[in-house]
Amino acid sequence: xxxxxxxxxxxxxxxxxxxxxxxxxxxxxxxxxxxxxxxxxxxxxxxxxxxxxxxxxxxxxxxxxxxxxxxxxxxxxxxxxxxxxxxxxxxxxxxxxxxxxxxxxxxxxxxxxxxxxxxxxxxxxxxxxxxxxxxxxxxxxxxxxxxxxxxxxxxxxxxxxxxxxxxxxxxxxxxxxxxxxxxxxxxxxxxxxxxxxxxxxxxxxxxxxxxxxxxxxxxxxxxxxxxxxxxxxxxxxxxxxxxxxxxxxxxxxxxxxxxxxxxxxxxxxxxxxxxxxxxxxxxxxxxxxxxxxxxxxxxxxxxxxxxxxxxxxxxxxxxxxxxxxxxxxxxxxxxxxxxxxxxxxxxxxxxxxxxxxxxxxxxxxxxxxxxxxxxxxxxxxxxxxxxxxxxxxxxxxxxxxxxxxxxxxxxxxxxxxxxxxxxxxxxxxxxxxxxxxxxxxxxxxxxxxxxxxxxxxxxxxxxxxxxxxxxxxxxxxxxxxxxxxxxxxxxxxxxxxxxxxxxxxxxxxxxxxxxxxxxxxxxxxxxxxxxxxxxxxxxxxxxxxxxxxxxxxxxxxxxxxxxxxxxxxxxxxxxxxxxxxxxxxxxxxxxxxxxxxxxxxxxxxxxx
Numbered sequence: 001x002x003x004x005x006x007x008x009x010x011x012x013x014x015x016x017x018x019x020x021x022x023x024x025x026x027x028x029x030x031x032x033x034x035x036x037x038x039x040x041x042x043x044x045x046x047x048x049x050x051x052x053x054x055x056x057x058x059x060x061x062x063x064x065x066x067x068x069x070x071x072x073x074x075x076x077x078x079x080x081x082x083x084x085x086x087x088x089x090x091x092x093x094x095x096x097x098x099x100x101x102x103x104x105x106x107x108x109x110x111x112x113x114x115x116x117x118x119x120x121x122x123x124x125x126x127x128x129x130x131x132x133x134x135x136x137x138x139x140x141x142x143x144x145x146x147x148x149x150x151x152x153x154x155x156x157x158x159x160x161x162x163x164x165x166x167x168x169x170x171x172x173x174x175x176x177x178x179x180x181x182x183x184x185x186x187x188x189x190x191x192x193x194x195x196x197x198x199x200x201x202x203x204x205x206x207x208x209x210x211x212x213x214x215x216x217x218x219x220x221x222x223x224x225x226x227x228x229x230x231x232x233x234x235x236x237x238x239x240x241x242x243x244x245x246x247x248x249x250x251x252x253x254x255x256x257x258x259x260x261x262x263x264x265x266x267x268x269x270x271x272x273x274x275x276x277x278x279x280x281x282x283x284x285x286x287x288x289x290x291x292x293x294x295x296x297x298x299x300x301x302x303x304x305x306x307x308x309x310x311x312x313x314x315x316x317x318x319x320x321x322x323x324x325x326x327x328x329x330x331x332x333x334x335x336x337x338x339x340x341x342x343x344x345x346x347x348x349x350x351x352x353x354x355x356x357x358x359x360x361x362x363x364x365x366x367x368x369x370x371x372x373x374x375x376x377x378x379x380x381x382x383x384x385x386x387x388x389x390x391x392x393x394x395x396x397x398x399x400x401x402x403x404x405x406x407x408x409x410x411x412x413x414x415x416x417x418x419x420x421x422x423x424x425x426x427x428x429x430x431x432x433x434x435x436x437x438x439x440x441x442x443x444x445x446x447x448x449x450x451x452x453x454x455x456x457x458x459x460x461x462x463x464x465x466x467x468x469x470x471x472x473x474x475x476x477x478x479x480x481x482x483x484x485x486x487x488x489x490x491x492x493x494x495x496x497x498x499x500x501x502x503x504x505x506x507x508x509x510x511x512x513x514x515x516x517x518x519x520x521x522x523x524x525x526x527x528x529x530x531x532x533x534x535x536x537x538x539x540x541x542x543x544x545x546x547x548x549x550x551x552x553x554x555x556x557x558x559x560x561x562x563x564x565x566x567x568x569x570x571x572x573x574x575x576x577x578x579x580x581x582x583x584x585x586x587x588x589x590x591x592x593x594x595x596x597x598x599x600x601x602x603x604x605x606x607x608x
Contacts, residue, residue, distance in 0.1 A: 312476025
């Protein structure tokens with residue numbers, strides 16, 4: 001009798017593991033000249049192996065038998081891999097490691113092909129509803145509008161209710177029991193139709209004490225309590241509040257701001273640590289211009305502290321590196337030193353707080369070999385460099401943004417509706433990585449600022465416009481990505497893949513790979529599920545399923561079991577198999593999959 005090995009609808013693998021070889025005194029050593037056998041099943045079927053072992057000595061004859069599934073819908077097609085054959089039973093002699101694939105095909109199966117695209121909601125996520133008008137918000141800010149799960153009821157049964165009592169309640173409502181908490185004597189019931197109509201019915205049933213909707217609860221961290229957050233239109237645009245549900249940063253993340261200095265005395269900037277001043281050659285990194293303080297606030301203003309504005313990161317450290325003078329100008333010499341210092345590479349000036357990210361909201365128009373060498377050394381050291389594309393409205397990026405080792409950032413303007421547009425001042429071109437909000441069209445980026453100088457400084461907040469303002473959004477999001485555990489070598493590609501496409505489809509010189517999507521980037525969204533099946537509440541019962549990379553537009557299933565199903569495309573943000581607010585989903589009408597026929601569908605994913 002050939003023993004049974006494996007069976008399943010999806011690809012299965014046999015991993016035959018190493019066995020330990022022991023040597024005993026006075027005994028001959030065991031022959032080590034043995035090999036592994038890997039068997040893979042495609043389709044729905046079974047492979048039996050004889051003899052079934054962990055490893056095989058050279059010269060061992062092995063027999064494989066393909067057995068079709070018991071439902072009669074599949075048939076054996078062929079073997080592939082190291083053994084090519086059409087017979088259901090094969091045998092061969094082991095002379096090396098062997099990989100064999102058994103292919104099973106569906107009898108009279110249907111086929112499916114389709115195209116999909118992603119449609120974002122502008123200017124903000126539909127799950128974000130904080131006040132964004134021109135007056136300060138009053139009262140409690142809530143981030144989500146949906147209050148309960150549609151079609152779900154929580155029902156408290158009478159004491160000592162039986163299984164039959166619970167079944168009677170489900171039948172009375174035409175519903176299905178999804179769960180039970182015995183300690184509370186409650187059940188979760190999925191019901192069709194209007195939730196409140198069913199609620200009125202269930203409360204009159206003799207088996208029931210009371211019933212209620214299945215209310216939605218959300219983390220309260222996503223909307224900070226900073227009073228001027230409602231002015232910061234630029235954060236919801238890039239889905240930062242949703243990203244904050246995943247992480248708000250880490251004290252271990254240092255972001256260097258190469259700029260005019262940073263005023264760490266600002267009451268809304270408490271994460272500023274020691275840096276260096278390469279204009280005057282000392283440790284005084286005080287900002288007397290304002291530009292660097294504004295940039296630092298976008299990256300990491302003190303957040304959720306009932307004061308001022310919010311930062312992209314709530315935890316972390318700002319390393320001020322003064323490479324621009326009080327007039328806003330600097331040189332190759334100061335900037336190159338600043339880059340090496342920030343990365344912890346400058347021997348003459350050791351950095352006690354080397355940065356994982358360098359923000360450069362600065363630029364020049366000429367290629368600079370010395371600066372490029374500094375950039376290259378910092379990148380080789382694992383430091384991520386981010387720079388502004390420039391404000392000349394030309395199809396050429398400023399330097400250092402144009403260097404290949406730098407993530408270049410263009411700017412989009414403020415929008416009250418519709419997809420963002422490139423800010424009129426923003427440089428663009430084939431070297432552009434990504435865009436972020438830099439302001440324009442009458443509204444700038446709000447961040448920390450001051451007026452006056454010396455002891456007469458007044459700490460305040462100001463709107464500013466430029467690619468300098470766009471760049472710290474990207475640096476802050478990168479800080480969040482690092483805080484969530486993403487390796488630095490994956491940051492740039494993830495930013496590209498997860499960006500919200502603008503302008504022409506795919507990469508284009510105006511927007512690069514698109515508008516940064518903080519939520520997708522932090523959650524490392526990289527794929528779309530395509531499912532044939534039927535939705536059950538916030539889950540999908542799959543009859544067939546596959547995953548395609550994020551950005552692919554076409555999919556196909558060569559074999560679908562005939563029947564009537566819906567087709568779904570689903571971006572499961574948290575990857576937990578539950579449809580939740582923030583996920584993107586598309587659902588077709590009912591599709592009749594007929595034997596031998598191909599069905600085509602078009603799916604548009606929208607945020608749930």
